Amino acid sequence: MARLVLKFGGTSVGDIDRIRNVAERVKREVDAGHEVAVVVSAMAGETDRLDSLVRRVAPLHDAREYDSVVASGEQVTAGLTALALQEIGVSARSWLGWQIPLRTNDAHSAARIQKIETELLGARLTQGQVAVCAGFQGIGPDNRITTLGRGGSDTSAVALAAAIGADRCDIYTDVDGVYTADPRIVTQARKLDKITYEEMLELASLGAKVLQTRSVEMAMKHRVRVQVRSSFSDLPGTLVVDEDEIVEQQVVSGVTYSRNEAKITLRRVEDQPGIAANVFGVLADNHVNVDMIVQNISEDGRATDLTFTVLRPDLDKAVRVLEAVKGEVGYDALVSDSNVVKVSIVGVGMRSYAGVAKTMFSALAEKNINIQVISTSEIKISVLIAGEYTELALRALHTAFDLDAG
Amino acid sequence: MARLVLKFGGTSVGDIDRIRNVAERVKREVDAGHEVAVVVSAMAGETDRLDSLVRRVAPLHDAREYDSVVASGEQVTAGLTALALQEIGVSARSWLGWQIPLRTNDAHSAARIQKIETELLGARLTQGQVAVCAGFQGIGPDNRITTLGRGGSDTSAVALAAAIGADRCDIYTDVDGVYTADPRIVTQARKLDKITYEEMLELASLGAKVLQTRSVEMAMKHRVRVQVRSSFSDLPGTLVVDEDEIVEQQVVSGVTYSRNEAKITLRRVEDQPGIAANVFGVLADNHVNVDMIVQNISEDGRATDLTFTVLRPDLDKAVRVLEAVKGEVGYDALVSDSNVVKVSIVGVGMRSYAGVAKTMFSALAEKNINIQVISTSEIKISVLIAGEYTELALRALHTAFDLDAG
Numbered sequence A, B: 001m002a003r004l005v006l007k008f009g010g011t012s013v014g015d016i017d018r019i020r021n022v023a024e025r026v027k028r029e030v031d032a033g034h035e036v037a038v039v040v041s042a043m044a045g046e047t048d049r050l051d052s053l054v055r056r057v058a059p060l061h062d063a064r065e066y067d068s069v070v071a072s073g074e075q076v077t078a079g080l081t082a083l084a085l086q087e088i089g090v091s092a093r094s095w096l097g098w099q100i101p102l103r104t105n106d107a108h109s110a111a112r113i114q115k116i117e118t119e120l121l122g123a124r125l126t127q128g129q130v131a132v133c134a135g136f137q138g139i140g141p142d143n144r145i146t147t148l149g150r151g152g153s154d155t156s157a158v159a160l161a162a163a164i165g166a167d168r169c170d171i172y173t174d175v176d177g178v179y180t181a182d183p184r185i186v187t188q189a190r191k192l193d194k195i196t197y198e199e200m201l202e203l204a205s206l207g208a209k210v211l212q213t214r215s216v217e218m219a220m221k222h223r224v225r226v227q228v229r230s231s232f233s234d235l236p237g238t239l240v241v242d243e244d245e246i247v248e249q250q251v252v253s254g255v256t257y258s259r260n261e262a263k264i265t266l267r268r269v270e271d272q273p274g275i276a277a278n279v280f281g282v283l284a285d286n287h288v289n290v291d292m293i294v295q296n297i298s299e300d301g302r303a304t305d306l307t308f309t310v311l312r313p314d315l316d317k318a319v320r321v322l323e324a325v326k327g328e329v330g331y332d333a334l335v336s337d338s339n340v341v342k343v344s345i346v347g348v349g350m351r352s353y354a355g356v357a358k359t360m361f362s363a364l365a366e367k368n369i370n371i372q373v374i375s376t377s378e379i380k381i382s383v384l385i386a387g388e389y390t391e392l393a394l395r396a397l398h399t400a401f402d403l404d405a406g
Helices: A016-031 A046-057 A063-070 A072-087 A119-126 A152-164 A197-205 A213-222 A275-285 A312-324 A348-352 A356-366 A387-400 B016-031 B046-057 B063-070 B072-087 B119-126 B152-163 B197-205 B213-222 B275-285 B312-324 B348-352 B356-366 B387-400
Strands: A003-008 A035-040 A092-095 A102-104 A113-116 A130-134 A137-139 A145-147 A168-173 A194-196 A226-230 A238-241 A254-258 A261-270 A290-297 A303-311 A333-337 A340-346 A373-377 A380-386 B003-008 B035-040 B092-095 B102-104 B113-116 B130-134 B137-139 B145-147 B168-173 B194-196 B226-230 B238-241 B254-258 B261-270 B290-297 B303-311 B333-337 B340-346 B373-377 B380-386
Touching: A003 A016, A003 A152, A016 A035, A016 A072, A016 B046, A035 A072, A035 A119, A035 A152, A046 A063, A046 A072, A046 B016, A046 B072, A063 A072, A063 A145, A063 B072, A063 B092, A072 A092, A072 A130, A072 B046, A072 B063, A072 B072, A092 B063, A102 A152, A113 A152, A119 A130, A119 A152, A137 A152, A152 A168, A152 A213, A194 A197, A197 A213, A197 A238, A197 A254, A197 A340, A213 A226, A254 A387, A261 A275, A261 A312, A261 A340, A275 A290, A275 A303, A275 A312, A290 A373, A303 A312, A303 A373, A312 A333, A340 A387, A356 A380, A356 A387, A380 A387, B003 B016, B003 B152, B016 B035, B016 B072, B035 B072, B035 B119, B035 B152, B046 B063, B046 B072, B063 B072, B063 B145, B072 B092, B072 B130, B102 B152, B113 B152, B119 B130, B137 B152, B152 B168, B152 B213, B194 B197, B197 B213, B197 B238, B197 B254, B197 B340, B213 B226, B254 B387, B261 B275, B261 B312, B261 B340, B275 B290, B275 B303, B275 B312, B290 B373, B303 B312, B303 B373, B312 B333, B340 B387, B356 B380, B356 B387, B380 B387
Parallel strands: A003 A035, A003 A168, A035 A130, A092 A130, A102 A137, A168 A226, A194 A238, B003 B035, B003 B168, B035 B130, B092 B130, B102 B137, B168 B226, B194 B238
Antiparallel strands: A102 A113, A137 A145, A226 A238, A254 A340, A261 A303, A261 A333, A290 A303, A340 A380, A373 A380, B102 B113, B137 B145, B226 B238, B254 B340, B261 B303, B261 B333, B290 B303, B340 B380, B373 B380
16 A cells, blocks of 8 residues: 555646546556545646636736636646546545645745645545645635646645655656657657656756656655656656666766757956956846856957856847946947757766766767857756757767667 | 625626726726625636536536536636736735635535625725625535535625625626516516515516525525616616615516426326325425415316426426326326416515406406416416417516506
């Protein structure tokens, strides 16, 4: 007997037949003797529909009202899923965020979970009743509905798993696991049986859309075993676990990319202390996050070129902000480029292997791919390259690090 | 300065433009210095959509889950209406049933309101904030969402008006008031300026669809002044008030009809004590309500014919139930007829005027309309006639009681 949390995303509960399919899957776990809590998202498209209603009424809206409106999507699927379970003879009830209660702070639309009170819900689980929880939502200190931000249902599921001491949290989605690369681009990509929290966190942050970053952070913090698997097949998925559990660690576990980057270069910035702080300070003040940074000495050695990346949706704002302080900062010209992609390799094995960067850069050089900016962490190396080389780079790196399916 | 409750039905909040229109109306009352609570239904069609989702998943469903799913419709409009108010500079927030809290018993899908705690909401009203309440929903003793049954938002509004001591409860709908008859049938029908609770209650029970019966009962019990008016025009509506407030009372205030009746006749029932109790007892056991009843002595004087009406949707069940006890009850034949209509005249003035029944029956006789069953109360007379005479009967009665416009 184990205690499990099963989370189903919007496509998995996208219509009545799929909700019935979810119920069948849950029933199998119940029949196997497990205690099961289910977390559901809104039906695919429903959050967008509700979001659009709100934006049409009030482009700049009160986040408290927004949360109350959009949280209704998960309320509907939670009820329908509980009913579908009852229909096939499984004892079940729905739980809304305020009923559990799942308490959050008051940062409406991007709330952080503070405490999940599991006394009521846990007692029902012990009695063998399936708890179908509305994902994405909680209750704030002001007794109003909060939401956790897009993709928040993953976080709901992992947090619930931690709170009820679940043996595993299965995230059912429309892919059957975590791959060494996007299989739509790299046909040789392989599904990973296991991946470490750290790697998953880097992959999620770097653009892989399998799990929400915050949910992985939470899983890592509370050591929740997470499995990513498909709601449309019975294949085992990918287990996200502690490093100790992975015996044979590859040097590199995956190759990923993000097109959501844009590059800004400030030409001939005066080379004096405090200038960089000035540039990045004004961007931070305007809520523009800067990711990769590189500084080159200019040809005459009297000034530097400062290059960095921002998220693509922030590019226009960043340019506007920097042009407004041109005189103050002191640079010759601002050049922006949104035709760039960030390609990354990720692997905890990097820590103990030398030469990973060399292998990466050589593989790219062999294909005549110019590296514009580099950034690294303990377990990843990211490079910024021109957008048209994306596929070529991913395939070259996948082969160079022996990830191709055999 | 007055305290007002304004209730808007599904067509009044049917799309974004209409919700904006509602906000403008509310703003006018706020600008006039009033404290305003608003009660909203779900957008037109939304409750049906949610109802159908539930029924597709589970034809015989757990009413607790049903309530949680369908209550989401009002949750959405409450949020959107609060946002629309904020957009035009009116301080507003939404209140869900559990947030107020509006406490009900545990009769899910047909819950009765037990107590509305107005401390929090009342404090906000006093501060000048509009309270936008989700209609139709409450919270049960088990901390789960309950709903009040179809049309329940009228009841929510009247109950809230009673609880906060509102000076008036305006029910905005798609008609501009209560008419002496259905204007689609009787072109001479006039809008009433005022009507008594008792009359409105009879009209609601007898098929007029302007207000939900329970909301009128509640208004009468708590003496809440209710106004029925149109959300699409600025004309004053009909005020539902105490009898004392109506100086010049008509003998008859309105003529109404219901096609939702069916007639059953049991021929040659043995004329002995207890038989009627037997017949109506078995129907009651099977949850079939009987409305009008008439008993005739048969020609030979040794048996009686028993005729009564049931709601049309219950006809098949009633026939099945009665055929099963044919031997026990002892009758010769069962004849059913669903081609009937109940036509009623309503007016508190009847109490003090003799001859009302005579006027009614003569008017019908003049048009050669045969009366099949009669039932009366202190302030109404209903007759059952063949369906094809509906329009003729309504027009004749409207004229006979001096209700025609002009």
